[in-house]
Amino acid sequence: TEAALGAERQRSQQLADKASSLKDLIASLEADKARKAADQAKAADRKSADADTTASTAEPAAPPVPEGNRLTASAPFAALQGQIALPVIGQIKRRFGTDDGNGAMMQGDMVATQSGAIVTAPADGNVLYAGPFRSYGQLLILNAGDGYHVVLAGMSRISVATGQSVLAGEPIGAMGEARVASTSASQNGNATPELYVEFRKDGKPVDPNPWWADRFSGRT
Template sequence: MAGLLLIGVLAFSGSVHAQPAGETDSDTVTADMEQRLGRSVGELDRILQERGVSEERAAELAREIETIRTDRAAITTALIAAAKTERKLGLDIIALENRLEALRQSTDDIRASLWERRALLAEVLAALQRMGLNPPPAILVKPDDALSSVRSAILLGAVVPEMRTETARLVSDLEELGQLTATIADERARLETARGQQAEEQARLTVLVEEKRALEQQTAQTLAAEYERLTALAAQAEDLQSLIMSLEADIEAARAAAERARIEAERAEREARQARLDAEREARESEERIARERLEAARQAEEAARERLEASRQRAEELAARQTRIAPLTPFAQLTGQLERPVAGRTITAFGDDDGLGSIARGDTMQTSSNAIVTAPADGWVLYAGPFRAYGNLLILDAGNGYHMVLAGMDRIEVSKGQFVAGGEPVGIMGSIRLAGVTAAATENDSPTLYVEFRKDGRPVDPARWWERAGTGRT
């Protein structure tokens, strides 16, 4: 395109050099301008060629981004699925622990009942001893031996009718005690299996988070470098285009002045040279028209190239923006009764309860397990991610329309400020102990706790409206 512009300029140059000897100064000025214009056009042509190459690179980068976007979406899906699995395992572990506690309580109750009725059982066993059977066993140390002895007493008819009913109750309690002992052993084995599976899911989530972070960094660096190159080339092209337009105006003004001087000098010779001047004027006008058309074509081509470059830049920006969602899918206010809790566990302090420090709780405090995965309750932008006083690591998510979500008490945060996260996506990991700044409420075994607070226009609101209806998680 710049080559056409240069041809038009050279055509003008040829017509100027054909002027009479009396116009040498004007010709020299115009020739100097044309040389400057030629150099500028050559430089513009070089920049436009580089921009053409950069356009090809931008298109190639767009294709790479599309591929990366697909891979990244798969990683995000895997992260959410793994987080759900880890959450279910955490809930299973809590249920198993509660089941074991209930079984242990039932065992203690039966042992206490047997101890209270030890006199009756001793009387039955003494009767058996008098009949010549084995010595009476310890009923609390070896309940199976006691059960066998009592059954033998019933079969032998050694128990008097008045004691037969109480003896039958003893048999039932001893049988239940044996069953509870076996059930406790089974439940402990299931608990150990679930804990092993939870540890595997936590390790898998850690690997997926690191892979996603590395992918984001690589894509952002490549895209930023290409944008910087495109911006620099565009700035150079615009500066040269302004210079070329200025030189064209100067050349046109110089030609007009030379034309007026030439007409004035030739007035005395007009009759003798009229025919030649008419022919020269027609030829010159034809050349000027062709040159103007070529200049206009060059300008139009340059404008088209600029439009193509802008379109490529916009496509690259659109593709980069589509790597992840950049806005919540559903307004936060419409998600009532649909949000999953960020951790698997139970709520030990709810919104509006006494926080243990003489104030009213402005959010929910959830007890969870060591190294539990923390997920985003809903879509949002990361406003803050880092340590805050005695609360451990603090995360603030902007859910849009004046809503914010605050999560405190994590040992590690896996997202950064300005990042957009999807609901259910892992954002952090709990530690192994409770942080004093999170809650004053006592917890079993000093388990870690996560503080969750929802805000609307800067004021705390009750999170209970947004949690899933399947269960309150409250104990």
């Protein structure tokens, strides 16, 4: 319900305010998610036990869903190497492991794109967090399963909410407008919007390049 989603967004924002790093944020969000799942399972068990003791006649079981109508299971994230398109039209300007320009190493890829470009989900997943976070600005974290998370930052607008499930290729946000830069920063005076993409496995950044199906042109 809308109220439940609102409460979940508020809770995730509280955790974000307390987290000191991206790693801490993901860990606290996953721990909170696991706690809620455990509470829901206990509540379901109690409800089932109560129903068993009060029901005198059993309702006929619902017929099974036809095999052809069942949703097919999505492929594990690790099996998608070489199959994921860039989440936005553009070119990778800075890659994982290179100098980030501030004396540190890039922990993801930076994709230069265009004003107002639509950002899509790189893979199926569940929105673990969507909102502002420290220097990342508008941050989106997708839980892609099997310990993998996809982190996206640099958007001006996020169109999905915490707790929502998304499919690969589904629009999840949009980039902002190109900002005017100094001539020392850019000869043409324009700085194109940039989307930061980080893949994490079990809390640690991993090189996303093996996953990209097309490392230059992006989604078309």
